Amino acid sequence: MKFASRMDRIKASEIRELLKLTQRPEIISFAGGLPAPELFPIKAMQKALNDTMEKQGAQALQYGPTEGYDPLRKQIVELMKSTEIEAKYEDILVTNGSQQGLDFSGRVFLNEGDYVITESPSYLGALSAFKAYECNFLDVETDDDGMKMDKLEATIKAHGDRVKMIYVIPDFQNPSGKTWSLERRKQLLEIAKKYDLPIVEDNPYGMLRFEGKILPSIYSMDTDGRVIFLGTFSKILIPGFRLGWVCASPEILQKFILCKQGADLQAGTINQIAASNLMDEFDIYEHVENLKVVYKKRRDAMLAAMDTYFPEGVTYTRPAGGLFTWVVVPETIDTKALGMKAIENLVAFVPGGSFFPNGGNERCMRMNYSMMNEEKIEEGIKRLGELIKNEL
Incomplete structure (x- = not known):
């Protein structure tokens, strides 16, 4: 074969x-x-599942819209607001974990032989997702403040228009645990704008800050719609539901929606409704x-x-x-x-x-x-x- x-x-x-x-x-x-x-x-989730089947059983077992269950999308907007990120629910696509958002990022932006810029080191799951699109990687050295911007710009200049995307985890990075400084976040946006590159900002851990003040997400500082923000319920609620989200400009999100329709039509309806009902009754914060x-x-x-x-x-x-x-x-x-x-x-x-x-x-x-x-x-x-x- x-x-x-x-x-x-x-x-x-x-x-x-x-x-x-x-x-x-x-x-x-x-x-x-x-x-x-x-x-x-567990107990709160059990109640939410029971309530979902008793009150919304037919809806929960039916197909739903590709973009996701509207009440859940609106709750995601409120979650993002808790970390000082303003978003509109129309800009949210519910995915099967943020891992699917990584896969779609590769599908939307990468052709064979293109380059993805990552931190060095970077999240193994993202590298695996992007490899499926036959890309090459340019890993940029980091320090305690994040990616070194002089190294980043030199890397972009050296590889020209074959560089198609920058992937970063600025908050409590996997695997290093490091957090980018505010200045580096701003500089990244400036460089991405200069070279017209999209930024995939992976944020699975942003709500799990133990100390220090919240730093603005790269998405929240973006003024020209080039940042794709990936979030997930896996680290703050339960990973078994496989619920994550993409937040992006309408132009970019529409491409992700097309990917979603081709991949699996939608995230599971029952999982979305049950998670939404859980958050109605259960204080996630x-x-x-x-x-x-x-x-x-x-x-x-x-x-x-x-x-x-x-x-x-x-x-x-x-x-x-x-x-x-x-x-x-x-x-x-x-x-x-x-x-x-x-x-x-x-x-x-x-x-x-x-x-x-x-x-x-x-x-x-x-x-x-x-x-x-x-x-x-x-x-x-x-x-x-x-x-x-x-x-x-």
Whole structure:
């Protein structure tokens, strides 16, 4: 059987493959990017589902509009407003997770051989989504304030009009946990406007800020409709519903709607109505505040354990929100090999090499703190610290 040549570029996610190895309950896993299941609003969700079937059963089981369930789209606008982002519900397309928004971004903007600019490192799921469109990647160096703008502009100039899109996660980035400064956000918009490039702003963690003030999204500062904002309920409510959204200018959104019609017609009606009904009766903002309290404690526990158990020469980010910290070890250590030894010692992390679209850096690891309680975090970091010391 002959497959399309594009399939040669698409590989199994190393993270997904790793997660298969970490399913054993005795493993302390820092590998996934998963929300804590004990914080899911199960009873409230059960009531919302029951109410949906009792009161709107026929509607919930029927097809719906491609753009999404209108009450949910309006609630998404209010959610965005809570992080100081003004939007209109007509500019919202409900998707099957924000991952689908990434796929559509590639479908709308990329031809074979085109270039996507990403941060270095960047989200593996986005890289996988874009690869299906036979593109190439230009990863731009970052520092604690975000992408380096001199490097970005030099990269665009070097590759000309084959550069078609810039993809960024400016708030609590996956995998690094870093947050862009306001100045870098403004500079990115200026450069994108200068070279007439769209920006895909991926924002799955924006509501999970533990400390510091909210920074304006790139979308909120956009004056000429070039930013595509991707949001999701997966990190603030429940991932199993696979509900996300795209917010964009009418010109761009219409292209995404056409993609949605070709892909799956619409997001599941019952999921959309149940999520909307849940938010009618359940205070999602209070729920998010509770998530932030728990995740902050777990972040603090992880950083404190790293301070205690990691040897000199190991560095790590101190995120102000989100789900991840990023660890860099001395050059003599290969984190891919270290990762297999870690699993043998019943602790897991994601080696960092997968997050670099053009390969290379094997000195890094992504660490998730949302899934494990404080006691397990300390024990897992202690084990990992011993393994690192043994490699030096």
